[in-house]
Amino acid sequence: MHTNYNLRFHNTFGIPAVAERFATVHHPEELSVILAAAGNPQDLLLLGEGSNVLLPDLVPGLVLLNRIQGIDIVRERPREVIVAVGSGVNWHQFVLWTLRQGLGGIENLALIPGTVGASPIQNIGAYGVELKDVFEELEAIDWRTGKKQRFTAEDCQFGYRFSIFKDKELARKFYLSKIYFKLTKGHHHLNTSYGAIQELLDNWQISEPQPADVAAAVIEIRRAKLPDWRQLGNAGSFFKNPVVDRDFFNNLRTDYPQAPSYPVDEQSVKIPAGWLIDQCGWKGKRIGNVGCYSAQALVIVNYGGASGQEVLAFSEQVAASVLDRFGVVLEREVNWV
Ligand SMILES: Cc1cc2nc3c(=O)[nH]c(=O)nc-3n(C[C@H](O)[C@H](O)[C@H](O)COP(=O)(O)OP(=O)(O)OC[C@H]3O[C@@H](n4cnc5c(N)ncnc54)[C@H](O)[C@@H]3O)c2cc1C
Known part of the structure; x- marks a missing residue:
């Protein structure tokens, strides 16, 4: 201690x-x-x-x-396996382990920093895949009583960068100790449509990709797009992409015809927060030790020597200007402790 x-x-x-x-x-x-x-x-x-x-x-x-370790295949079905993973295992190392076993399901989530135990908390996602797509269940310890409890996907109520563990009280109650994943053994359902994955596979002349090929493409794209936190402190996307009403978005489009969006359901769309922040002139802008990354405005970076309060204050200025200009509230993805 x-x-x-x-x-x-x-x-x-x-x-x-x-x-x-x-x-x-x-x-x-x-x-x-x-x-x-x-x-x-x-x-x-x-x-x-x-x-x-x-x-x-x-x-x-x-x-x-x-730092709870361990990766074990605990059940095999004809087409899939259930893998139990200690929550302190590094996420990317787990992804690499699945690729070595020829398993599919989390190749699009390669190179996301963090531990396996944190992956259900905000239902991590990237390149068209979310944790919930491969989640079987999890084991948690109520650390005040020592009691173990299991949570199914339904219990977790996964949503976009959301689970019940985002609730501060629950988050502080449970220690997620083991996560169970269901992964494919063959006949993988590969998702190559997002971002530049397919383009890269075409460039590499891979016509029948395996999970490892998709992961290689994702790794290449991510390395080009995101700053290395070991060199420039950051926590990836600082804000969630706001979900807005389609009517609201159509109004916004009259002033900003080039505004991008992704469909969510019949009523709503998601606007990339990075675009909103960029429009407000924050991309590459620095105040003191903190700034918005020059290649991706959604990533707030610590140029060195910043305190948490400084980063928070900077992020609040960014959010206030987006609210002022677009009437859109940006919600933090990063957890202010
Ligand atoms: C460069 C970069 C890129 C990123 N890209 C993505 C991305 O593409 N997609 C994405 O979804 N996220 C992304 N992230 C965010 C981050 O990697 C994920 O949220 C990751 O799952 C956090 O893991 P962690 O172990 O670091 O969690 P921490 O930051 O240590 O913790 C996060 C929260 O979870 C709680 N917590 C952690 N472990 C446990 C546990 N075992 N039991 C209970 N509570 C726990 C903590 O108390 C805290 O509230 C990125 C971050 C960076 C720095």
Whole structure:
């Protein structure tokens, strides 16, 4: 157990927040021992790889770094397998493991930073695939009582960058310890229609792609588009893409005929938040240590030395100008702790 521990290397924004107390969990059975040693705190913050959090200068109480390991095939069906994964496994390493086994389902989610345990929390998604598409169930520990509880996909109520664990109270109640995935063994349902995946596969003259080929394309696209957080602190998309009424969008289109959108359902569409922010002139703009990334306005970056409050204040200015100009509310995707 550490006291006054610097979390700088445990969040991808690189914020030098200080945890009052800090410990690492490698196995679910260690949890009760660590909590007892910390005097059974009433509150704690679970951290995976800190790629979706914005931390204040001081994090009071106990911070637990989740490093529960293990990847096991627990069931085989004719066309799919169920894989149980320890929640502290690195997400991208898990993706690579599935590719080595010839399994399909999460190839489009390659290179997303973070742990497997955080993946259901905001139903991670990229290039037309979401976590919910491969989710079987999860095991969570109510850390105050030590009781284990299982959650099915229905229980989790997955939506766009959403699950019930986004609720602050529930998020602070459960330690997600193991996630079960259903992955295809053959006859994979590959999704190559999103972004430039198909174009790259064509360039590489791959006419019958395997999951590993799709992952390779996704990795290439992501590397070109997003800043490396090891060099330029960030947490990926800072805001969610707002979902608006079709009538509202049609009105907006009269002033901005080039406004992009993606259909959600018959009533609503999603507007790329990056486009809205870009229109307000924020792309590449910097205030002090914080700015909007030059190649993608939706990514807020720490040029070095920024505090969590500074990043938050910058993001609030960005959101206020989008609200002022378009009447659209931007919701944070990143968790302000
Ligand atoms: C460069 C970059 C690109 C990204 N691209 C994408 C993308 O394409 N799609 C996407 O969806 N996301 C993306 N993200 C966001 C991020 O990678 C995901 O949200 C990821 O799942 C966060 O994992 P983590 O382990 O770092 O979670 P953390 O940031 O450590 O935690 C996030 C939240 O989950 C809670 N939490 C973490 N682990 C547990 C657990 N085991 N039990 C209970 N609560 C827990 C934390 O308390 C916190 O509230 C990106 C981030 C970066 C930096």
